[in-house]
Amino acid sequence: MSTATVVPAPTERAALERLAEALHNEAGRSTVMVRGGVRTELPHSVVEVLLRVADVLASGRGVSIVPVDHELTTREAADLLGLSRPTLIKLLDAGEIGYSRPNSSRRIPLEQVLQYREKRSRKRRGLLSEMTADAVEMGTYGAAPSEGDDIT
Numbered sequence: 001m002s003t004a005t006v007v008p009a010p011t012e013r014a015a016l017e018r019l020a021e022a023l024h025n026e027a028g029r030s031t032v033m034v035r036g037g038v039r040t041e042l043p044h045s046v047v048e049v050l051l052r053v054a055d056v057l058a059s060g061r062g063v064s065i066v067p068v069d070h071e072l073t074t075r076e077a078a079d080l081l082g083l084s085r086p087t088l089i090k091l092l093d094a095g096e097i098g099y100s101r102p103n104s105s106r107r108i109p110l111e112q113v114l115q116y117r118e119k120r121s122r123k124r125r126g127l128l129s130e131m132t133a134d135a136v137e138m139g140t141y142g143a144a145p146s147e148g149d150d151i152t
Contacts, residue, residue, distance in 0.1 A: 007062035020054035023047065068114075071100075071107040080113055081120075091116070 008016055023031075031042045042050075049065075056063050072080065077097070078088040091097050092106060097116045099108040135141035 005062040005064045006057070008057045008060065010060075013058065013060065016054055016058035020051070020058045023051040023054055066110060068109075068111045070110045072110055072113060074106050074108065077108045077113045081117055 026047070031047045033040050033042055053063050053065075074085055074088055074092075078085045081088065083091075088097075089106075092099050092108070097108060098112045099106045101107070132141060
């Protein structure tokens with residue numbers, strides 16, 4: 001399966017914006033496609049994907065569609081997580097992210113990478129909430145820094 005990125009042509013932007021708007025207006029309703037006189041109701045999952053793709057393309061950015069069961073190389077997984085490859089290898093070896101080794105190289109299921117990223121995001125949000133609560137409790141949340149405070 002090809003995972004090539006599709007980048008919109010500048011001349012397509014207006015049409016993509018109209019498509020994204022139409023899909024947003026249809027959110028929650030039955031969406032029908034007509035081709036050659038044949039009406040086909042689009043499943044909600046397809047409409048959701050089309051909506052996301054249209055939004056991204058309308059903003060001028062490219063899109064790649066990859067099945068969740070797709071396997072990544074360690075370089076691809078590290079790039080997706082914004083980590084160095086050695087840091088990713090440590091996470092794999094520690095069992096934080098599942099992988100297989102069909103030959104001498106590791107293959108990481110995309111689903112495992114996405115689950116780890118979501119887990120990491122939840123943990124970060126939790127820590128930020130704790131820090132905010134601590135600052136509110138101490139009365140320092142929203143307070144201007146005092147002279148001598150290092151704010152760099």
